[in-house]
Amino acid sequence: MQQSCKFAMVSLSCALVAACSLDEVEEAPPAGLERISAFEATMTRTSSPYTSNLAPNPQIELWITKESKALYDKISPTAQGSKVRLPQGALIVRAVYEGAQVKKLTVMGKGAPGSNPIVGDWWFAVTTPRGVPLEEGGQQLAGKLPQCVTCHDERGADDYLFGVTAAAHI
Numbered sequence: 521m522q523q524s525c526k527f528a529m530v531s532l533s534c535a536l537v538a539a540c541s542l543d544e545v546e547e548a549p550p551a552g553l554e555r556i557s558a559f560e561a562t563m564t565r566t567s568s569p570y571t572s573n574l575a576p577n578p579q580i581e582l583w584i585t586k587e588s589k590a591l592y593d594k595i596s597p598t599a600q601g602s603k604v605r606l607p608q609g610a611l612i613v614r615a616v617y618e619g620a621q622v623k624k625l626t627v628m629g630k631g632a633p634g635s636n637p638i639v640g641d642w643w644f645a646v647t648t649p650r651g652v653p654l655e656e657g658g659q660q661l662a663g664k665l666p667q668c669v670t671c672h673d674e675r676g677a678d679d680y681l682f683g684v685t686a687a688a689h690i
Contacts, residue, residue: 573597592683598685601678611630612628613625613627628644639672644668
């Protein structure tokens with residue numbers, strides 16, 4: 521396995537199997553990597569397909585670690601101030617569909633306190649449907665991604681999250 525793929529897969533498995541900081545990710549053992557491609561079996565779906573506001577036409581389904589679903593459901597994309605805080609180790613996976621196929625996954629993982637304080641210790645990744653990180657400009661889309669921080673920093677009162685519209689809740 522290439523080192524670059526190993527980093528993102530370990531990052532994702534870290535959030536799935538144990539809470540860890542971004543600094544610990546590179547040295548974490550690859551335990552639980554098989555769960556990345558099976559997020560549908562290990563996490564809870566919190567939305568029916570809905571249209572993304574960020575790009576034209578793709579449909580999104582959101583999955584979250586089971587213990588975080590009730591908290592996440594309290595966050596509204598149209599109102600701020602829920603004061604919800606998800607626990608360390610929470611993982612959110614957005615399956616981005618193109619037609620009937622998942623085109624990519626966008627992922628957020630809640631790291632250890634202080635690991636990324638500008639956005640509540642969340643780390644981000646954009647991967648293939650199997651959890652392999654995509655690249656942009658020669659850089660892997662995993663970790664403290666500035667393009668993600670720019671949008672999420674405005675949602676501090678909601679743990680830097682946007683929630684799902686009421687119509688999409690299941």
